[in-house]
Amino acid sequence: MAKTYDYLFKLLLIGDSGVGKTSILFRFSEDAFNISFISTIGIDFKIRTIDLDGKKVKLQIWDTAGQERFRTITTAYYRGSMGIMLVYDVTNEKSFENIKNWIRNIEENASADVEKMILGNKCDLDAKRQVSKEQGEKLAIEYQIKFVETSAKDSLNVEYAFYTLARDIKAKMEKKQEASNPPGNRSGVHTLNDTDRKRQPTSWLARCSVL
Amino acid sequence: MSSSSVEDIPEQCRDLFTQDGVLLKACMGRSISDLNSIGMLCIVQNTDSSKCIEWRPNDLITIDSDTQDQEWAVVNTIGRRQRTLSGNMTSDYAAARARIIRIPIRDLKTFKCSRNNQQMQFSTKPGVWHNTFYFQHGNAEIFVSNLKNHVKTAKTRHDRNTYVVVEPNLESQELNRSFAELDIFTENTTDVVWNFVSNFKQRPYATTMEAFSKLNDIVYYGNETMNGKRDVSEEVADLLTKSMSALEDATSVTRSDEYEVINVKPTLPPRPCIPRGTPLSTEKWEGLHDTEGRITEVEGVKQLIFRGSLVEKDVNRTDRTHPFFAGDNNPNLIVLQDILMTYVMYNFDLGYVQGMSDILAPLLLLLGNEVDSFWCFVGFMDKIASNFDMDQAGMKQQLLNLQLLLTFASPELARHVASKDSGNMYFCFRWLLVWFKREFSHADIMR
Ligand SMILES: Nc1nc2c(ncn2[C@@H]2O[C@H](COP(=O)(O)OP(=O)(O)OP(=O)(O)O)[C@@H](O)[C@H]2O)c(=O)[nH]1
Ligand SMILES: [Mg+2]
Numbered sequence A: 001m002a003k004t005y006d007y008l009f010k011l012l013l014i015g016d017s018g019v020g021k022t023s024i025l026f027r028f029s030e031d032a033f034n035i036s037f038i039s040t041i042g043i044d045f046k047i048r049t050i051d052l053d054g055k056k057v058k059l060q061i062w063d064t065a066g067q068e069r070f071r072t073i074t075t076a077y078y079r080g081s082m083g084i085m086l087v088y089d090v091t092n093e094k095s096f097e098n099i100k101n102w103i104r105n106i107e108e109n110a111s112a113d114v115e116k117m118i119l120g121n122k123c124d125l126d127a128k129r130q131v132s133k134e135q136g137e138k139l140a141i142e143y144q145i146k147f148v149e150t151s152a153k154d155s156l157n158v159e160y161a162f163y164t165l166a167r168d169i170k171a172k173m174e175k176k177q178e179a180s181n182p183p184g185n186r187s188g189v190h191t192l193n194d195t196d197r198k199r200q201p202t203s204w205l206a207r208c209s210v211l
Numbered sequence B: 001m002s003s004s005s006v007e008d009i010p011e012q013c014r015d016l017f018t019q020d021g022v023l024l025k026a027c028m029g030r031s032i033s034d035l036n037s038i039g040m041l042c043i044v045q046n047t048d049s050s051k052c053i054e055w056r057p058n059d060l061i062t063i064d065s066d067t068q069d070q071e072w073a074v075v076n077t078i079g080r081r082q083r084t085l086s087g088n089m090t091s092d093y094a095a096a097r098a099r100i101i102r103i104p105i106r107d108l109k110t111f112k113c114s115r116n117n118q119q120m121q122f123s124t125k126p127g128v129w130h131n132t133f134y135f136q137h138g139n140a141e142i143f144v145s146n147l148k149n150h151v152k153t154a155k156t157r158h159d160r161n162t163y164v165v166v167e168p169n170l171e172s173q174e175l176n177r178s179f180a181e182l183d184i185f186t187e188n189t190t191d192v193v194w195n196f197v198s199n200f201k202q203r204p205y206a207t208t209m210e211a212f213s214k215l216n217d218i219v220y221y222g223n224e225t226m227n228g229k230r231d232v233s234e235e236v237a238d239l240l241t242k243s244m245s246a247l248e249d250a251t252s253v254t255r256s257d258e259y260e261v262i263n264v265k266p267t268l269p270p271r272p273c274i275p276r277g278t279p280l281s282t283e284k285w286e287g288l289h290d291t292e293g294r295i296t297e298v299e300g301v302k303q304l305i306f307r308g309s310l311v312e313k314d315v316n317r318t319d320r321t322h323p324f325f326a327g328d329n330n331p332n333l334i335v336l337q338d339i340l341m342t343y344v345m346y347n348f349d350l351g352y353v354q355g356m357s358d359i360l361a362p363l364l365l366l367l368g369n370e371v372d373s374f375w376c377f378v379g380f381m382d383k384i385a386s387n388f389d390m391d392q393a394g395m396k397q398q399l400l401n402l403q404l405l406l407t408f409a410s411p412e413l414a415r416h417v418a419s420k421d422s423g424n425m426y427f428c429f430r431w432l433l434v435w436f437k438r439e440f441s442h443a444d445i446m447r
Helices: A021-030 A068-077 A093-097 A099-109 A133-143 A158-177 A194-199 A202-210 B070-086 B091-098 B141-147 B173-182 B189-202 B204-220 B232-252 B282-287 B298-305 B310-315 B331-346 B356-367 B370-388 B393-409 B411-419 B426-433
Strands: A007-014 A043-052 A055-064 A083-089 A115-121 A146-149 B014-027 B038-045 B051-057 B101-104 B110-114 B119-123 B131-135 B153-155 B162-165
Touching (some): A007 A158, A021 A115, A043 A068, A055 A158, A115 A133, A133 A146, B014 B051, B038 B141, B310 B356, B331 B370, B393 B411
Parallel strands (some): A007 A055, A115 A146
Antiparallel strands (some): B014 B038, B110 B162
C-alpha cells in the first residue's frame, strides 16, 4: 500500500487553560470556530495533511490541557514532538507572562532541537487587549522564536502559523538528511486560504525571515 | 485486636510522606532498648484509605533502587512495602517489624512541637504524650505541614506549639474541615457549631439574642483579650470562641431568658480597616502557581477562591450544545457554577479540577435542582475523588491496571500500543477521568 504522505510531523500545542489552543486546532483542522468549546482533558489530537513545496506533509497535532493538575500527563508528549506552538491570550496578561514558564517546561522535557513558535491568540478582541503586539514581538526576539498574532475566531494567521512551523521543521529535517546535497528550494509557495492571505501583515513576513 | 498492633499492618499501604533521620526518644510501653534508634517517620495510607503516622526503624527500610522513574514514583511506592515483606528476611526482620510504631490518625488527639521545632510528641489520649520523636535533619516543620493535610487542627491558645486535632468523625469531616478552615473557632469546633446551629433552628430568636448579648458583654465590659495588641483575626476568633462556649454553657442548662437588653451604647474599639479586594480573576489565579504549577500560598488562595475562579471559564465550556445549557445568560449555567463553587468550599483540599463540570452537568440536568445536584455530586466525587488528586496517583494506578488488563486480554494489541510509545495508556486518560462522559452522546450518558 502506498503511503499517502511524504512526511509525518508531530506538533504540540501548549499554553494556559482557556487561551484557545483547542480553538486554534479546530480552526486549522476543521476550519470552524465554536464559542462554547469544551475544556481539554489530558490530551487530544487532530490530523491534517498539507502540501508543502510539492511534498505531502501529514501533521499530527497534539492538543494539551492547560490546567496544571494534568501536567504529568501532558509533559509526556513533549518528547516525541518536532514542533511546539506556545499559545497565549492577548486579553490575558498572565497567560503571556507564563510563556516563559512554558518555554522552560519545553527545555526540560522536549528534545533540544524542537522547533517553536509563539502565538498571541484572540487578537480579534481588540477592546479587551492586555498584551500589545510589540510586547509579543519583544519576547519572541528575546527567545529567538517566531511569533504571530492569531485569531481562531476570525481565522487570522492560523494557517500561516502551522505552515510556518511545518516548513521550518521540514527545512531542518532536509538539512540534516541531505547534508551533502545542494540545499532544497525554500522559496516555494505555500497554500494560504483567502482570509489568511488577505490579512497577512506584510511587516510580519519581513520580520519572520530576519528571525 | 487493637488497631495499633503490629500484626494487622495491611500489606499494601502507601507512604504519603516520609521523613528520614527521626530518632525515637520515648514511647509508652516500649522497652528501653527500642529507644534512641533512628528511623523514618511517615504518613501512611492504608488500603481502606484510613491513614496513620508510622515510625519505622532504619534496619527495616530497604532502598528501592530499581525504580528510578520519577513519573511513576507514586505507583512504585505501593510496591515497595510488598517487596520488603516478601524479601528473604527471617526472624531479625520480624523483630524489626515488631518495632514499628503506628498511630492511627483517627485516634490522634494532640501533637506538639518543641525544642526548636526539632522534637515532636503525639498523644491519643488527653494528658498523656505517648510518643516522642527527635528530628535529626532539619526540623518537624515539613512533617507538620504535611500532617495538616490529613487532619484539621487548631492551635491551642496557651501554647502556640500544641495542636489539637479537630476531626472527630468521617461523615462530617468535610464540613468540619470547611468550618475549621474558616478559622473562626479555636477550640472544639464541631460541638459548638452544631449546638449553635440546632439551637438556632429550634429557638432562633432566643439563640440569636443570647449570642449577641454575650458578644456585647465581652465588648462592653472589656476583656483581657481586648488589649488592642493582637491582630484583628485573632481578636475576632477569640471573641467568637468565648461567645460560643458561653452560649454552649447557657444552652446546655436551657436557661432561655438569660440575656439582657443593653440600652447604653458601648464604646467600641476603633473599627479595624479591612480592605476588600476584587474577585479572583483568572489572571490572578494562574499567577498563584509557581513555575511547576504548584500553588505556593495555599491559605491565600483559599481566601481568594471565594471570590470567583477557573470554574467560570469551564462552566462556559460545558455541554453548551445541550438545550439545557445552551444560549447566552442561561440561568442553568449560574446554577452549575454555584454548585461547583460550593464544592470547592466544601472540599478545599481537592479544589476545582477540569472535568468536574462534565460530571456535574448531567446530574443537574437530571435532578434539575441545586441542592439535590450538589449532594449527588458530592457522593459521586467521594467515589472518584482520587481521579482528581494533586499527584494524579489515582489516575496513574488506573492506567497501569488498564495496561495490565490489556496485556492479559490482548497481548498483541498491548505490544502494538507499547511499540507506539503509548504503553503509559495516557490516551485513555479522558475516558477514565470523567467516566466516558465525553465519549458518548448525551442520550447515552443519561441512561
Ligand atoms: N474572541 C475569541 N475567542 C476565542 C478565540 N480562541 C478561543 N476563544 C475562546 O476562548 C475560550 C477558550 O478556548 P479553548 O480553545 O477551549 O481554550 P484551550 O486553550 O484549549 O483551553 P484548555 O483546553 O482548558 O487548556 C473559548 O470560549 C473560545 O471560544 C479567538 O481567537 N477569539
Ligand atoms: Mg483545550
